[in-house]
Amino acid sequence: MKICMVSSEAVPFAKSGGLADVVGTLSASLADDGHDVRICLPLYASISVQALKPAVSELKVPIGFGTEKIEVLEGSLSSSEVPVYFIKHPLFSKRPGLYGHDGSHPYRDNHLRFGLFCRAVFFLCKQIDWIPDILHSHDWQTALISGYMREYEMSGYFHNTKSVFTIHNIGYQGIFSKHDLHTLQLSWEVFHSEETPANGSLNFMKCGLLNADAITTVSPTYAREIQTPEFGHGMESYLRERSAILYGILNGADYSEWDPAGDPHIPAAYSAENRSGKIKAKTALQKKVGLPVSSEVPLIGLISRLAAQKGFYELCDPHRGALKRICQEMAVQVVVLGTGETWIEEELEKFQKELPNLKVLLTFSNSLAHLIEAGSDFFLMPSRYEPCGLNQIYSLRYGALPIVRNTGGLADTVRNYKPGTSEGTGFMFDDISPESIFHTTEWAVSTWYEHPEEYRILQKRAMEQHFSWTDSAQEYIRLFERLLE
Numbered sequence: 001m002k003i004c005m006v007s008s009e010a011v012p013f014a015k016s017g018g019l020a021d022v023v024g025t026l027s028a029s030l031a032d033d034g035h036d037v038r039i040c041l042p043l044y045a046s047i048s049v050q051a052l053k054p055a056v057s058e059l060k061v062p063i064g065f066g067t068e069k070i071e072v073l074e075g076s077l078s079s080s081e082v083p084v085y086f087i088k089h090p091l092f093s094k095r096p097g098l099y100g101h102d103g104s105h106p107y108r109d110n111h112l113r114f115g116l117f118c119r120a121v122f123f124l125c126k127q128i129d130w131i132p133d134i135l136h137s138h139d140w141q142t143a144l145i146s147g148y149m150r151e152y153e154m155s156g157y158f159h160n161t162k163s164v165f166t167i168h169n170i171g172y173q174g175i176f177s178k179h180d181l182h183t184l185q186l187s188w189e190v191f192h193s194e195e196t197p198a199n200g201s202l203n204f205m206k207c208g209l210l211n212a213d214a215i216t217t218v219s220p221t222y223a224r225e226i227q228t229p230e231f232g233h234g235m236e237s238y239l240r241e242r243s244a245i246l247y248g249i250l251n252g253a254d255y256s257e258w259d260p261a262g263d264p265h266i267p268a269a270y271s272a273e274n275r276s277g278k279i280k281a282k283t284a285l286q287k288k289v290g291l292p293v294s295s296e297v298p299l300i301g302l303i304s305r306l307a308a309q310k311g312f313y314e315l316c317d318p319h320r321g322a323l324k325r326i327c328q329e330m331a332v333q334v335v336v337l338g339t340g341e342t343w344i345e346e347e348l349e350k351f352q353k354e355l356p357n358l359k360v361l362l363t364f365s366n367s368l369a370h371l372i373e374a375g376s377d378f379f380l381m382p383s384r385y386e387p388c389g390l391n392q393i394y395s396l397r398y399g400a401l402p403i404v405r406n407t408g409g410l411a412d413t414v415r416n417y418k419p420g421t422s423e424g425t426g427f428m429f430d431d432i433s434p435e436s437i438f439h440t441t442e443w444a445v446s447t448w449y450e451h452p453e454e455y456r457i458l459q460k461r462a463m464e465q466h467f468s469w470t471d472s473a474q475e476y477i478r479l480f481e482r483l484l485e
Helices: 018-032 110-127 144-153 178-184 204-211 220-225 236-241 276-289 312-316 322-329 342-354 366-375 391-398 408-413 434-450 452-463 469-484
Strands: 002-006 036-042 053-063 066-076 083-088 100-102 134-138 162-167 175-177 201-203 214-217 246-248 299-303 333-337 358-361 378-381 401-405 427-429
Touching: 002 018, 002 110, 018 036, 018 134, 018 469, 036 110, 053 110, 066 110, 083 110, 110 144, 110 178, 134 144, 134 469, 144 162, 144 204, 162 204, 162 469, 175 178, 178 201, 201 204, 204 236, 214 220, 214 469, 220 246, 220 408, 276 299, 276 333, 276 366, 299 366, 312 322, 312 342, 312 434, 322 333, 322 342, 322 434, 333 366, 342 358, 366 391, 378 391, 378 434, 391 401, 391 408, 391 452, 401 408, 401 434, 401 452, 427 434, 434 452
Parallel strands: 002 036, 002 134, 036 083, 134 162, 162 214, 214 246, 299 333, 299 378, 333 358, 378 401, 401 427
Antiparallel strands: 053 066, 066 083, 175 201
16 A cells, blocks of 8 residues: 655654654554555754755645745655655744744644645645555644545545544644634635534644544544543544544554663663563662662652643642652652653752652653663553553563553553452552542552562563554554555
């Protein structure tokens, strides 16, 4: 099959979250299976053009009240020969960032930026005489692909092409003023229908949901959850209407990068059969962050975007948050790595000054993330909702038992410990509250101290779990084949 991945992010070129990892790794996995996979990305200011070559000198793309001239450059994924086409235009290359100058202030013209990007994909495919069987778009930034397909392309070159839209996080929808409609050269019908009347705004996510031939999301549990008011963010009724074409396909882990058996970022290799190297990683982590070196005290790692979605209100609320109680009332060490909302960063810095067993690193470091996974005995991930999550999958492989909420992809990848039976791979709670986080962490820590043999059995079983992209890619292939049939 010819598969065109249309995304605003893909590793190693542009990344703000897990979307980039998914697009890059899934594309490589599909190509490894023999399919002709190509990626389309905007050429952001942060992307170096030194290794890129010209692909199309000029495309004239209709948008707004006229046309825009676009150049296309070509590169490839570092891990494979998958071609990557970069849409070059000042809307992407003349300002910093992917979606805004910083993470909290999006550009006002994002509707124009990503409308132009989506429209350009069709003109690029025609120009290079490569019409895909599958157009696979990801999240709100590329949701207009199926809208442009319906409005302009279904009776032409793309009449045999099927569109697939993947929801990575339904909490981010791309909502703009209805007055921006003329800029996109689309009709109201692609954003609304008789069953889903206009509500006075343009919702890119909704356009993808209403017009795609198939909708996927990144775990089976999340596919069920987003059809409910608690998790649907206002899109639940549209998803229930199209539930027959909604599929939950679990993201995979890139074990070529995330495996302690061959990880260059940790001091010694280890595996489920021989875990001696994990003690060396713990010692190295304790020294690195300035904690007392001890193998007798359990170490809890937390690597995350610092946001309310990730459970940080319940962790850091200055009056009843769980994190301070965990550090004060349990014999543990805690290491937090991440950046995000200012108030969370400020609270964590306050806690660090008060709590000698808490170390906070307000940065992003890939090598340090690997060391925390390897050096931790537990991994805390108390998300309010989690479409899939990758860190809990990494922590399983690294033998850091996950402490997670029973939601989304966390529920699909972690099995709750059953005391006295040694069954399970981690520790889970249902209610999102400071008390639930505290008591589940207390349960995990007491297992470490009081039932060390059961902890070791759980750890070995966790490290033996397997969630690879090879399996996920096969599910996508089966879906694509059904659509084309």
